[in-house]
Each structure stands twice: as C-alpha cells, then as structure tokens.
Amino acid sequence: MKNVLLLSIFAVIFVVACTKNDTSDVTPVVKPDELSVSGEVSGTWKKSSIITVKGDIIIPTGKTLTIEEGVSIVMDTTSKPELIVNGNLYAIGTTANPIKFSVPEGAKLVKNKFGQLWGGILAAKTCTELVLDNVILEYGGAVTTEASTSVKLGLYKAVSGEFDPALWFSNTAGKLVVRNSTIRNWRDDATYIEGGSVIFANNTFYTTGLSGGEGINIKSGVIADVAFNLIYSTNTNALKLSSTGGRTPQAYVVAYNNTILNTGWRRPTVKGGSIWLEQSVQADLYNNLMANCRFGIKRDVKLPEDKRSIVSNNYYYGFSQDAVTQFQPSTEILAGKNDVIGTKADENDPKFVNYPTNTDKMNSDFNTAWDFHLSAGSPALGKGITTFTRNFKDGITINGIVYKSPEPATYAGAFGTK
Template identity: 65%
Template sequence: MQLKNTLMVAALFLAAFTSCKDDKDDEATPTPEEEMQTLSGEVSGTWTSGKTYMVSGDLVVPAGKSLTIEEGVTVVMDTTAKPEFIVLGNLYCTGTAASPIMITVPEGARTEKNKFGALWGGILAAPTCNELVLDNVILEYGGATTTEASASVKQGLYKAESGERLPALWFSNVNGKFVVQNSIVRNFQEDAFYIEGGQSIVANNKFYTTGLTNGEAINYKSGTQADVAFNLIYSPNTNGLKLSNSGDRTPQAYIIAYNNTIVNAGWRRPDIKGGSIWIEKSVHTDLYNNLIANSRFGIKRDTKNPEDSRSTISNTFYYGYTQEGVDQFQSSTEIVAGANDVTTTTAGGNDPKFVSYPLSTAGNNATFSTSWDFHLSADSPALNKGTTDFTRHFANGLVIHGVTYTSPAPATYIGAMGTK
C-alpha cells in the first residue's frame, strides 16, 4: 500500500478531521499526524477502524489483492484531483450502524451548490474484481465527469470515454459477486449504481439526491442476477430501477426486485422517459410488493423492445398527489399492470399513510430531509397487501470473503418499511 504520514494537513481537509475526532474524556486527543494519513496510488491491506484517510489522487486496488476498510473509517477525497476509486482486486467495506464508513469530500464542500456532487469519481470495479462488499457505508458527493486524462478512460473501464458522468458504483465481472446493504448513496451527478455483471444483493439502502439531468438510482444490465429489496429511493432524476438485458452478456439479466419504496421519481428529467421502474430489452424481472408514490409514471416498458415474457409483476401499490401523476400510472401498452395491484384513479386517493412525509411535496423536489419517516402508520392500506409466495435468488446466501450474505425475506406489507 502506497501510504505516507503527513505532518501538515492542508486547510482544505481540516474540517473533515475535526468532525471525525474521538471526544472520549478519558483518552488523549490524537494529534493530526496520528489520526490522519494521506494517500494515492496502489492500495491494499487494511484501513484501520476509526481513522481518517485523505485521498490526493486516484486509488487502485491491484488485481489479485484486497483492501479491507473497517468500521468508522472516513475517506476524504480531494475535490481538485477528483480521484477515482478503481478496484482491480477485491474491496470489503464493513461498517456498522453505530460506526459507518464514510467516503466523502471535505466538510466545506458539502454545500447546496454541490448538491449533485461531481467532486470525485466513483467506485469502479473492473472485470478482474471478484468480490465487493459495502455494508453500512455512506457514499456521497461523487460522480465526476471523465476526461481523456481520467484513469478509467486510460484503462478502458466503465464507458471508457471522456465526458461520461461516473456512477457511485460500477461492477462488471459476470462471474463476480457483490453485496451492498444498510448503506446510503446521496449527492451524485447521475446513476448511483451501474451494474454490468455478477451475482448481487442490494438491500436495505437509501438513495437520494442523485441525477442532475439524467440517471437512475439502480441500473442493471445483462450478465447479472440480483435480489434488490427493501430500498428507499427518493427523487432519482429518472427511474428508481432501470432493468435491461442490454449488452447481451451471459447470463441473461434476471432481477428480482421486491419491497422497495420509490418516491418522486422521474419529474426532474428534462425530457419524458420513465419515472419509477423501467423494463426493457428482454430483461427477465420479477417485481413484487413495490410502493410507488408521487412518481411520474407507473412501471413502464419499452414497447419496441420489451421485457422477457416470463417476467412476473404483482402487488404494486400506487399513490399520486396530483391527477397528472395518477393518470400516468394507469395501465396502457406502456404502463404495466400487475396482479393484485393496489391502485386508484383519483388524485390523493390511496394515501399510503407514511409516518412522516408531506405528500404535497413537489414532484421535482430533490432535497431529502432526514426527519422524514417512510414507515407505514398502523392504518396504512399498504399493510397486509404484499405477497411472500415467490423464490428469490439468494435465500440460501451469497458467500463473499467467507461471510454468507442472505437476501432478506419478503414482507407481507408493500414497500421498504412496515410499521415501527
């Protein structure tokens, strides 16, 4: 691991250090050189619990090696260098609910002006990356636009072109495995996840403030098998889920997405496309128990290149505050009706009765309040309307780095959160 201690920390990074210090009364206050390290280039081994790592240039986990990031680590990206985090080997980020890992920018750059990030690249897992885990991780303020000088462009990664807005996570090994759970992805310029390969579980996460003029929260392509469940997705620019078999990699994309809550999707896209869940190009998808509120459209297909006919869609709950929104989730050749859907034709009908969220919030609002609570009240019509009568890919587990990760069992309610 290319790593050097620094005796002087630039003023740009001072705020990040201050916010991450341990305030225990009985311990000596660590000096900056003890608490913080500055690094770039090849990295592997272990980043130790509770430390802050300042990143001054692109990071590369070499092929055949692994990097483990422990709970409570803060990784601060230089907003001038806008580093990319390239994973040729394996990456294991295992935080806890009480002590998550944060990959961020200096505190002074976390502003309304920079709401859609673009201040560092993203985590780019190359086809040589076999395993990746993000558990209790906060990813924020990334999604920088590539140039001809970008490491990802030079190495032929992601779309390998200048002018591309990087996702928070790109995974591309059709024989690889990854898990993202209990995490937050926010403040990214375009897609949060762009997945072109592998077996995966994406569960119990929050996605918000993503996509300035384009982009989905979770974007799956061919070569993938996934369980996507219990995610809260708020105001993606276009869709919460974009599911496609584009690329024609083997295996065919087969995505099982269930018990997700998608709110305010699609209204910020300048041109009309989708606005909740988009399905296309022979993707095999099973969609169950998803709650779609105040989004621009219902589940929408590409009529010229639709989903695999074996796909199953059922038990979707719809709510629209405006009549325009309600009209655009009614069944048509484009809007896919499912079995046992819970729906309405009246604006304001079918109130899901979230514990704390003003349903009158404008559809194009992208500012998320952590005071909102998308659990269901005891009298919510979304309770007891879900189905558990289906098989998920990884009910018996996906083994990564010796740990068995299991996709969560489906719930009898619709949406990502039941009652408290």
C-alpha cells in the same frame, strides 16, 4: 531472621514487577491511522481512521483492501480521484459507525448539491468480490477526461465526458453485495451494474441525478435481488432494468418491497418514471410501493422485457391527478395481479408516519426527519405476498460471510409499522 525478612522483600518486589509486566489480559489499543494516499492501496484501513485521497487509487489485481467501521475517506476536490478496484474491496461499517466516502466539509455547498467533486468506485472484471455494508457515498460523479484512470484502463464506458457512477461493477462471475448503505448528492447514476451475482438491500438513495441518472441501473450479465430500498427523487428511474450488452447470463432481477418516491419528474423524457424495463430483461416485481412517481412500471414497447417477467402486488399512490393518470395501465405501463391502482388524486394514501405527500414533485432535497414507516391502519399493510422465489434466498458467500437476500414482507414498500 534478617535473611527471612530480605527474602520476603525480594518476593514482594518480584510479584509486583511481574504484575506490572503481565499484559496477557490487556486488550491492545489500536490507534486509527491518519493517512494520505494515492496510487496502489491494499491491506486494512483501521477502525475510525481518516484517509485523505490525493489522487486516483487502485487496488491491484489479486490484492484486497479491507475498510473497517468508522473510517472516513476524504477525497481531494481538485484531483477528483477515482477508486479503481482490480482486486477485492470489503468496506464493512456499522449502523452506529458507518464508513464514509466524502469530501471536505467546506465543499458541501448548495451549489455542489449534486456532487461531481470526485469520481466513484469502479470495479474491473478482475474484481471477484465487493461488499459495501453500512457505507455512505456522497458528493461524487465527476466527469471523465482523457487523463482519467478509468479511461486509460478501458473501464466503465471508457470514454471522456461521462459522469462516474457511485459504483460500477462488471465481472459476470463476480459477487456484489450493497446493503444498509446510502448514496446521496451524486451527479448522475448512483449505480451501474454490468455483471455478477448481486444483492441490493436496505439502502437509501436521494439527491441523485442533476440532468439524468438512475438509482439502480442493471444490464446483462446480472442476477440480482433488489429489496427494501428507499429511493427518493432520482432524476430518471429508481430502477432501470435491462439486458443490454450481450453478456451471459441474461439479466434476471427480483425486485420487491422497495419504497420509491417522487422519481422521474426532473427528467422530461419518456424514460423518467419509477421502474423502467427493456431489452429482454426478466424482471419479477412484487410488493413495491410507488408514491408520487411520474410513471408506473414502464416498458420500452420496441424492445420489451422477457415474457416470463412477473408483476404482482405493487402499490401506487399519487397526491396529484397528473401522477395518478400516468400510472394507469396501457401498452407502455404495466399492471400486475393484485396491484393497488387508484384512479383519483390522493386515493389509497399509504399513511406514512412522517412525510407530507404534497411535497413538490420536483423536489430533490431529502429531509432526514421523514419517516416512511406505515402508520397503523395503512391500506398498504397486508398488500404484499411472500410466496415468490428470490434469487439468493440461500445467500451469496463473500470472504467467508453468507449474505442472504431479505425475507419478503406482507406489506407494500420497504417499511412496515414501527
């Protein structure tokens, strides 16, 4: 009897011990990193990590850096680092937990509204794939010097005295997707794209360009779909589309269902406007809503766009008469089939849910409470078409994921009704 009791006690102890040590059903908790980096980087920056960048960082050729959701990359405002991408970069956040490239909170001052506190993301020709999904890029655009890594490596414009864009991509055989992301508080160009199969979709651009600079600046070597982006008060154009540079293929951009507001007024030259076309670019422009922009779709009359370009079903609104006057068709200003173009101030109000259309046209500050969805009964509803062909209907495959350009909508602009 005593032996039976002892055996029973040992059995209980064994079961409890096994239970305590059995972790097969327990999900391990991955702690976020707190790292200070400079020089070469690759591997994975884990979810919700804080990465302090003390100097220029480089993803080596053949290597990859993956950045998980919620990672905060804090740039040192003394060294003003650049991120050089010789390999591949996958920065994939979520709506609730985006990735942020920024600066210390104490540097986000009114005097630094247009950034210039760090460089930008500069992808060399050896970069074959780059994804920014739910990423915030802010307070950058530092001026290059002879000591800049980009200048030493012959990247971007390869000279001192240039302001870094938030993103430069240069591989004509590469793949680039930027979606669900925000570029704000930037010194000059938000993006400068010189090659690749490219999708820009569902992004927001604002407070960019102190004395110059475009939202999306595309050159030769690029095939792109640009859709459902909100671009507010760029210094110059929301979209600058060109086939300069002599690269193959000829630039071909399908830009549709973008909402473009208050652009061009802070650049008092012939180029400041909404969409600028030049140098044989083939541009198909549909369903774009341009409100209070300095010009309509404008061409370089000496170096115009490819004759195969198509302009159709775009929508214009101007609160003031000077805005309306400057989007009237001419040899410089393109009008398309089924475009909505009024002739009087405040005609064809698109009826945004929450945006005062009399906002100062020189304003560069963005109110995140604004809502550019269309109210029920908006005249911009039903003005779009969906029958055109986009470049990446079937998608671009990057790192095993297929990214498709969005389906076009039957309304003008990036946002329908709620």
